[in-house]
Amino acid sequence: MNGGYDLSKGAYEKGVAFITGASSGIGAAFARELGRRGFDLVLTGRRRERLEALASVLTHDYGIQVEVVVAELAKDEDLEALAEKVHSQDQLEILINNAGFGAGGAPFHEQDYTVHQAMLKAHMLATVRLTYAALPVLIARGRGAIINVSSVAAFFPLPYHTMYTATKEFIRIFSESLAIELRATGVRVQALCPGFTRTDFHARLGFDPDRFYQTSGPLRAMSAEEVVQASLRCLARGKVICVPGTTNWIVSHLPCLIPRPLEHWLLGRFSRLMAT
Ligand SMILES: NC(=O)c1ccc[n+]([C@@H]2O[C@H](COP(=O)([O-])OP(=O)(O)OC[C@H]3O[C@@H](n4cnc5c(N)ncnc54)[C@H](OP(=O)(O)O)[C@@H]3O)[C@@H](O)[C@H]2O)c1
DSSP states (O other): OOOOOOGGGSTTTTOEEEESSTTSHHHHHHHHHHHHTTOEEEEEESOHHHHHHHHHHHHHHHOOOEEEEEOOTTSHHHHHHHHHHHHTOTTEEEEEEOOOOOOOSSOGGGSOHHHHHHHIIIIIIHHHHHHHHHHHHHHHHTOOEEEEEOOGGGGSOOTTOHHHHHHHHHHHHHHHHHHHHTGGGTOEEEEEOOOSEESSTTGGGTOOHHHHSBOSSTTBOEEHHHHHHHHHHHHHHTOSEEOOSHHHHHHHHHHHHSOHHHHHHHHHHHHHHHHO
């Protein structure tokens, strides 16, 4: 537990929030909430029209400045350009490394290697590069936060989604180590670990959102807005690992509670179901 960073007090309204993956889902929800709280925004993603439409609504509704940068995080030159942009924000208050995608549902060696590579870059390299670009600015200001979006899948192995779970685990442990390292600087780091959330994520994997997401009960999918509120509450309380929702919290703790062979058996069965 580190000291908190409470955005509700209005002390940060002149800052800039830099959000990757802002064209939909959790990233767009962060943009709407931080825009409402008076942050200027830099929004990135690949779907220009979605980003520009969101920017124009937020500028109109909240009178903030919003810049749109279209970038493919798996492309080295785009990532370097973004890193320079992050580093040049002298009012940088928050960096949210949120962009990500799912892939899998088949054995690791049968999946397209270029997709594995793109995932390594978009989830791990981009998070590392942009964090590295942001930290000198945040540390010089003596405050601010980095929120790295991981997943509840970061807490256990997930066969057939091997790259997803491994890259999300990297994000979690990277963030946790950094948070401890930066304790005395005033800069906070969070690993946000959502479970099922209603966004474009699963539709892109070919699932029908209306049938895939549970709307009630313990496995209810959360909204992106609920995930963002949970993240900002965790930030205010200084919680480094943020797992929104009670069921997700229990799931994230199961590996500590059950014997590993049983965990592997359960995950083998569950993952085969998800893969079909
Ligand atoms: N939804 C869930 O159930 C869930 C659960 C746990 C964790 N998460 C994590 O939450 C984060 C946000 O996902 P979401 O659920 O909000 O899904 P989403 O609606 O599909 O949003 C994903 C965002 O990431 C961007 N993105 C993906 N790959 C990119 C790349 N190579 N280069 C640049 N931008 C890229 C997308 O931009 P464009 O589409 O414009 O290219 C989009 O803005 C992801 O990291 C995901 O792993 C989601």
